[in-house]
Amino acid sequence: MNLTLHIWRQDGPRDGGAFQTYQAKDISEHASFLEMLDVVNEELIKAGQEPIAFEHDCREGICGSCGMMINGVPHGPRGMIATCQLHMRIFNDGDEIWIEPWRATAFPVIRDLVVDRGAFDRIIDAGGYISVRTGSAPDANATPVHKHDADRAMDAATCIGCGACVAACPNASAMLFTAAKVTHLGLLPQGQTERYARVVDMVHQHDAEGFGNCTNHGACQEACPKGISIDTIARLNRDLMVASWAAAGE
């Protein structure tokens, strides 16, 4: 099939960017979306032009590296997948496709379709972990975890940190990302000690990074390739409220 692509090109964080138009010719319907971009890049390289920069790694939708807006939708129109799992068979010959990077103040564009998602690491750094001294393995079965809790925690822990939730949100909020982490650790017995300090610190960092507030649009859960529910945000809000009341009472 033949396609017309409008791709965002931008040299660096401080440079201006613009859409440029390319023709993708003779693309197999069995190709993946990223392979289609590879083909375009090969042509660019042959012509002595700079290839389009984009992130990719595992090709299985599990590492969270890839991610771009495709026709205005994070990871493209398919739903419940990452960009690398998108295949050309869902497009038609002659289609026009608009491809651009995640748009958020907190995700500066590094080049073309590549954005800096370091803000996510800093949110985790603020509290998305359990502090245990390294080097002392616990005794066997010291922390039994109820299967039901483990399963619910897993639903939140499936987050791959791709950033689609931020890209989809009209406020560029990373609340779904933050809430997934808070929910996952807050459901586990080993996560209880730091539960309330965690939520306060992570939300504080989230705001400091320049992500917007959650106003319950729900676009994030639609865009999430892992189908993480905004129920996690409700959980985060509840924990945050408990933490605030506790602080006010002291």
Added chain:
Amino acid sequence: MSEYSTVEHDVLVIGAGGAGLRASIEAAAQGVSVGLVCKSLLGKAHTVMAEGGVAAALGNVDGRDSWEVHFADTMRGGGYLNNWRMAELHAKEAPDRVRELEAWGALMDRTPDGRILQRNFGGHAYPRLAHVGDRTGLEMIRTLQDHGIHKGIDVHMEVTIVSLLTDGDRVVGAVGYDRERGRFRVFRAGAVVMATGGIGKAFLITSNSWEYTGDGHALAYHAGAELVDMEFVQFHPTGMVWPPSVQGILVTEGVRGEGGVLKNSEGRRFMFDDIPPLYKDQTADTPEEGWRYVTGDKEARRPPELLTRDHVARCILREVREGRGSPHGGVFLDIAWIDEKVSDGPAHIKRKLPGMYHQFKELAGIDITKEPMEVGPTTHYAMGGIRVDADTQMSSLPGLFAAGECAAGLHGANRLGGNSLSDLLVFGRRAGLHAAEFASSHGRGTVDAGQVETAVREALAPLERAGDANDGGPYYIMQSVQELMQAKAGIIREEDGLREALDGLRDIARKAAGVAVNGNRDFNPGWHTALDLKNILTVAEAVVRAARERKESRGAHSRTDYDGKDPDWGTVNLVLRKGEGGEMDLRREAVPEMRQELADIIQEQG
């Protein structure tokens, strides 16, 4: 003088997968400063893709399991060429490392009373793999990443190392460049831990992603370290074969662990046709017994689909070569059939194998709860790698440590599924610990500006050369290595093919030495590929030389001209080292005699 910035750390860890992260966490816990270099982004390493689980003799599901059984299983799987001390440490320490991970917030599937659930896997006598559905690696790397991130580790993302720096024998740092702008960075360190993973991209069909070009193997080798067991490359029996865009992507052994069976185009369960004598007593006689095994009957023996990976891969290849393959050159893996055994089979399959269901649905348009998958062997794992001391993980060069896939010894001639995740936890921790100790007692080494200058000059050469960037370009050269290795040094090998491979590699190396690339240093994938060529050619040559030397078939190494195991070769490891004149020297070394108590365990376990 070229421009570069210099960064100093007590311990420099190269590679940010499970082994690198675990090493960084341990080193940081010792109070030294740690720098962690990732070729791509933090957490996007290959560990993420491990599906089946982490092997540890917790004994939660079957109380008969113990470190002794795990040790014996690992040695048997490795054709007894393993470093037995590593196999001992691994079996003893894996349970602690898994519990530690749990304490850090890792999720695991649970038994009804809340303990960690364990599943069956090929070559393991009892249910031993702690797991989270089929996304164990993701959960593990996430936990290590989240835990590591607040340890004060300096992370250098999207940096590729091109050369190690030495002071005499001692490794004192490394030179790398950042992918984004192509700026050079010099790392001065007290100790360096290599944790770069595998060499899968030396082959055409692989489950490995673009980073796996054998960087750690090659960097260590060119700095003077020894490599061992390089002839042993594991071909995972079940990779996707269709459509072409997903060829090589892994289909977890967990599918077979849950009851999936392999069939040829005639509908025959061909795995029953060839069961190796060593495993005869442990393998089911009938499909019915095999089904009882996967549903947890402790009296039943495992189905032949769960024999070791090397054997299953060869059986699949046999079916394909003899014309009984599937339409796209594989065989059929059927999990849908269990609908006749369990109530609501489709729901059961989706619950047990959510990742696989999703993977086939999205990538191949196949509903695995209704129809069989098409699968075939894919290059998966390098048993061989940097030779290390079992206890400290230090290589033959002082100050250079290695852990995870790029280190060798634990797995011998063939790795059991699930032993890689436990490997990187146990030995990642040990490497980090001993690297920190080394750095503390030796201080930072002296960096030789001349070595830096040479490394930078060599790295820039492809950009400055005039040449044909198309047909002779880096992608084409890379692909020609992959095609050659796939055809001549893959699952089945023989003398003529290996000789042709060696000649072919020599020709390709000549082209690679003159490779030219377009463009500048800013995010230039062509240039990055050109720099990977040296690594890929080094590991390819190491694989071919060792494979040609080992005139027998053992574990993952199969020779049509030397069928079966040769007892004389059963006590020999092949060691490779860079010679004085730059040539690759190969020597045979006797496997050290095993401690009596360990030999007794192997005797008892049969």
